[in-house]
Amino acid sequence: MSSGARAGKSQLAEQFREFIDPDFVIMDDETLRPYECDGLVMYRALPMLVVLPDTVEQVQRVMRICHRHKVPVVARGAGTGLSAGAMPHKDGVVLSLARFNRILDIDPVGRTARLQPGVRNLAISEEAAQYGLYYGPDPSSQIACTIGGNVAENSGGVHCLKYGLTVHNLLSVEMITAEGEQVTLGSGGLDSCGLDLLALVTGSEGLLGVVTEVTVKLLPKPEVAQVVMAGFDSIEKAGDAVGGIIAHGIIPAGLEMMDSPAIIAADDFCHAGYPREAKALLLCEVDGTKEEVDEHIAATEALFRTLGATSIRTSRSEAERALLWLGRKSAFPAVGRISPDYYCMDGTIPRRHLARVLLEMEKMSEEFGLRVVNVFHAGDGNLHPLILFDANAPGEFERTEAFGSRILKLCVEVGGCITGEHGVGVEKIRQMAVQFGDQELQQFHEVKAAFDPVGILNPGKGVPALKFCQEYRSIGHGETEAHG
Amino acid sequence: MADQSQQLREQVLEAGSSGQQLNIVGGGTKAFMGRKAGAGAGTLSMAGHTGVVEYHPVELVLTVRAGTTLREIELVLAEHGQCLHFEPPHPGEAATIGGTLACNLSGPARPWAGSVRDQVLGIRLLNGKGEHLRFGGQVMKNVAGYDVARLQAGAMGTLGVITEISLKVMPKPAASATLVRTLSMAEAVEYMNRRAGEPKPLTGACWVDGKVYLRLAGARTAVEATAAQWGGDLLPDGDGFWRQIQDMQHGFFNHPEAPLWRFSVSSTATLPELEGPWMIDWAGSQRWYCGPAALSNLEPLARRAGGQVSLFRGGDRTAEVMQGPPEALKAIQRRIKHSFDPGGIFNPGRLYSWL
Numbered sequence: 001m002s003s004g005a006r007a008g009k010s011q012l013a014e015q016f017r018e019f020i021d022p023d024f025v026i027m028d029d030e031t032l033r034p035y036e037c038d039g040l041v042m043y044r045a046l047p048m049l050v051v052l053p054d055t056v057e058q059v060q061r062v063m064r065i066c067h068r069h070k071v072p073v074v075a076r077g078a079g080t081g082l083s084a085g086a087m088p089h090k091d092g093v094v095l096s097l098a099r100f101n102r103i104l105d106i107d108p109v110g111r112t113a114r115l116q117p118g119v120r121n122l123a124i125s126e127e128a129a130q131y132g133l134y135y136g137p138d139p140s141s142q143i144a145c146t147i148g149g150n151v152a153e154n155s156g157g158v159h160c161l162k163y164g165l166t167v168h169n170l171l172s173v174e175m176i177t178a179e180g181e182q183v184t185l186g187s188g189g190l191d192s193c194g195l196d197l198l199a200l201v202t203g204s205e206g207l208l209g210v211v212t213e214v215t216v217k218l219l220p221k222p223e224v225a226q227v228v229m230a231g232f233d234s235i236e237k238a239g240d241a242v243g244g245i246i247a248h249g250i251i252p253a254g255l256e257m258m259d260s261p262a263i264i265a266a267d268d269f270c271h272a273g274y275p276r277e278a279k280a281l282l283l284c285e286v287d288g289t290k291e292e293v294d295e296h297i298a299a300t301e302a303l304f305r306t307l308g309a310t311s312i313r314t315s316r317s318e319a320e321r322a323l324l325w326l327g328r329k330s331a332f333p334a335v336g337r338i339s340p341d342y343y344c345m346d347g348t349i350p351r352r353h354l355a356r357v358l359l360e361m362e363k364m365s366e367e368f369g370l371r372v373v374n375v376f377h378a379g380d381g382n383l384h385p386l387i388l389f390d391a392n393a394p395g396e397f398e399r400t401e402a403f404g405s406r407i408l409k410l411c412v413e414v415g416g417c418i419t420g421e422h423g424v425g426v427e428k429i430r431q432m433a434v435q436f437g438d439q440e441l442q443q444f445h446e447v448k449a450a451f452d453p454v455g456i457l458n459p460g461k462g463v464p465a466l467k468f469c470q471e472y473r474s475i476g477h478g479e480t481e482a483h484g
Numbered sequence: 485m486a487d488q489s490q491q492l493r494e495q496v497l498e499a500g501s502s503g504q505q506l507n508i509v510g511g512g513t514k515a516f517m518g519r520k521a522g523a524g525a526g527t528l529s530m531a532g533h534t535g536v537v538e539y540h541p542v543e544l545v546l547t548v549r550a551g552t553t554l555r556e557i558e559l560v561l562a563e564h565g566q567c568l569h570f571e572p573p574h575p576g577e578a579a580t581i582g583g584t585l586a587c588n589l590s591g592p593a594r595p596w597a598g599s600v601r602d603q604v605l606g607i608r609l610l611n612g613k614g615e616h617l618r619f620g621g622q623v624m625k626n627v628a629g630y631d632v633a634r635l636q637a638g639a640m641g642t643l644g645v646i647t648e649i650s651l652k653v654m655p656k657p658a659a660s661a662t663l664v665r666t667l668s669m670a671e672a673v674e675y676m677n678r679r680a681g682e683p684k685p686l687t688g689a690c691w692v693d694g695k696v697y698l699r700l701a702g703a704r705t706a707v708e709a710t711a712a713q714w715g716g717d718l719l720p721d722g723d724g725f726w727r728q729i730q731d732m733q734h735g736f737f738n739h740p741e742a743p744l745w746r747f748s749v750s751s752t753a754t755l756p757e758l759e760g761p762w763m764i765d766w767a768g769s770q771r772w773y774c775g776p777a778a779l780s781n782l783e784p785l786a787r788r789a790g791g792q793v794s795l796f797r798g799g800d801r802t803a804e805v806m807q808g809p810p811e812a813l814k815a816i817q818r819r820i821k822h823s824f825d826p827g828g829i830f831n832p833g834r835l836y837s838w839l
Contacts, residue, residue: 109678153627191638197813197817254694318540444629446824
């Protein structure tokens with residue numbers, strides 16, 4: 001780093017320490033280290049400074065100072081993101097919202113919760129449980145991830161098909177703009193007047209503002225939930241069974257698929273009693289009133305039987321339901337046990353192309369010499385292929401990335417997208433050129449400029465500079481790109 | 485069934501080069517909404533740009549051209565036992581899906597099924613430069629890029645010409661029943677919120693003419709069991725009643741001479757009882773008021789109730805009809821408008837005088 005930047009660093013720190021407890025203005029390398037990456041640990045950078053304000057006014061002052069000095073700002077929640085969206089900028093400030101961890105208000109009658117952005121996703125449902133309510137979106141990191149980060153990523157989870165993504169469960173957010181203005185998007189009502197900036201900001205990966213308060217909708221906790229587990233001797237049959245359930249008019253609360261390597265890894269890990277010989281496993285959860293669940297469970301079992309399931313097991317107690325889910329929920333750590341490292345992809349596809357995509361992935365697996373394990377949010381088409389690799393083997397991560405890139409390209413080819421819920425961040429910024437043409441990307445840049453004309457919010461993430469896209473496509477990655 | 489996107493694009497380019505402004509018109513059934521503006525503007529007709537582009541029932545995804553009528557879409561979906569879950573109002577036979585999205589219009593199921601904005605998965609859009617852009621997609625989960633598709637909901641065509649829309653569709657509920665009981669407005673707000681907090685298959689809750697109407701819909705056994713448990717009178721033609729509410733054909737809306745105000749507020753809010761008829765929908769989140777008033781007088785009431793107010797129909801439509809944002813958000817909205825429509829061609833002044 002140049003001496004000029006060093007001077008900027010102390011000068012900035014001094015300014016922040018005028019209104020933030022000096023212990024929460026971090027500038028030494030050792031204390032900065034934990035902030036150098038998010039959940040995607042392969043991408044790292046040490047920031048210039050980390051600040052942890054604990055009032056909205058302090059956030060506002062941080063933004064004003066950074067805006068004046070044109071210093072990049074990267075907002076950060078729990079750092080559980082999987083696309084390097086919270087990776088620091090080396091000449092910038094990481095604005096941690098970890099101290100904004102209070103549930104401000106729960107309205108049990110109106111069924112809403114007003115939250116600071118650092119409140120953990122699971123804590124909302126835990127607090128709401130006393131009123132028979134819960135918060136819908138449940139990303140698998142829900143024990144640690146924060147609601148502010150959920151807004152930034154438009155997080156989903158297992159229950160999206162029925163209960164929606166973050167964007168469907170928000171009423172309003174309070175946000176500090178790049179210029180340091182405090183604004184509220186949305187309201188206590190369901191629809192708002194004017195341009196829907198709330199929709200635009202949700203999933204914007206910290207590029208449009210810093211969220212300082214979130215009001216979410218709460219749902220009544222279903223009376224009953226039951227899960228049917230079914231094994232199939234081919235991926236195609238399992239895929240058809242998913243279509244069969246939906247064609248029957250049942251919208252499951254959760255509908256997950258695992259392929260053979262995932263079934264075995266998960267069963268070895270937690271002994272969930274999965275059918276180890278199956279080529280594909282479906283977990284179909286139905287929730288609602290007792291009568292509705294009885295009716296839909298019976299229909300689901302009958303459909304699975306007709307559609308060729310080789311084994312069927314239905315949970316008869318909460319403990320059994322938890323056990324059947326345990327395998328799926330431990331799929332990532334289970335895979336962690338059979339490989340030194342794994343890389344989680346996040347493409348979404350129209351479900352009808354599932355068999356083709358998995359088959360092509362198998363071929364690629366051979367071509368790249370890397371194993372791949374598939375867990376899949378089958379209800380909404382969101383794939384999570386886990387590519388197994390060894391970070392210590394020279395060149396293996398580069399090969400893994402190339403494999404991942406090919407998977408995402410395939411997702412776009414069949415009419416899907418490069419990211420269903422993890423975001424673009426730094427990780428998938430090159431593949432944006434596969435999914436979008438230059439005109440769309442240019443429009444994104446202009447939307448960004450409408451919020452952040454100087455470009456200090458999370459620069460270098462989410463939307464690629466156009467010249468890099470042309471280079472990326474010219475080396476043969478973007479030939480599927482058909483529009484723009 | 486015709487793809488007229490090329491002609492539409494040429495019209496936009498021509499308008500851009502000649503400085504001609506354009507009012508975008510689908511079926512023309514929602515001309516009563518928004519501000520009266522754009523007097524010198526030409527018309528860009530979407531009525532011929534129609535047809536289902538793709539429909540895969542088991543994917544729960546429908547892609548249609550924006551000029552397709554709601555009626556046609558609903559017929560296509562009904563063949564597969566599916567529906568538009570957000571129950572779009574049909575202000576007339578010719579109402580289109582494009583206009584529904586531009587006006588962000590959803591019906592009585594909205595609090596449970598989501599709005600048209602919630603169900604949009606992707607769009608194609610002609611911006612003011614005549615670029616035919618594609619945002620979002622045909623899958624349920626897609627977080628690549630900003631959500632420009634949902635940004636169109638309620639923008640009233642000020643950002644561009646929506647040419648194609650992909651939507652999430654849902655199975656039609658197997659059974660439904662409507663329960664009625666007599667309650668005052670204040671009691672009704674309390675009662676509807678309490679019922680909405682129970683884990684039952686509630687999909688409609690409104691109060692009109694001194695009565696609360698609750699709709700249950702879903703699995704037959706669940707509907708029957710809940711109806712027995714909750715009690716109240718069973719409305720014989722429940723579906724007919726909700727259809728009237730959805731299409732604003734109910735007697736409450738039959739005062740075309742009086743201004744109709746829409747309050748979008750916290751479901752539990754208490755609003756002062758201004759003189760004139762009121763109706764409550766969406767379990768308390770949407771309140772309709774029919775009577776003379778000035779927007780500036782109603783705005784503080786709406787704000788106190790946690791929400792916003794707009795002049796939905798009638799009244800003085802040369803003034804603002806939507807509650808306005810503070811300066812910082814006004815500036816952002818202006819810059820967004822400029823980024824999509826630098827020449828200010830589309831629906832000038834329809835949403836706000838300053839947009």
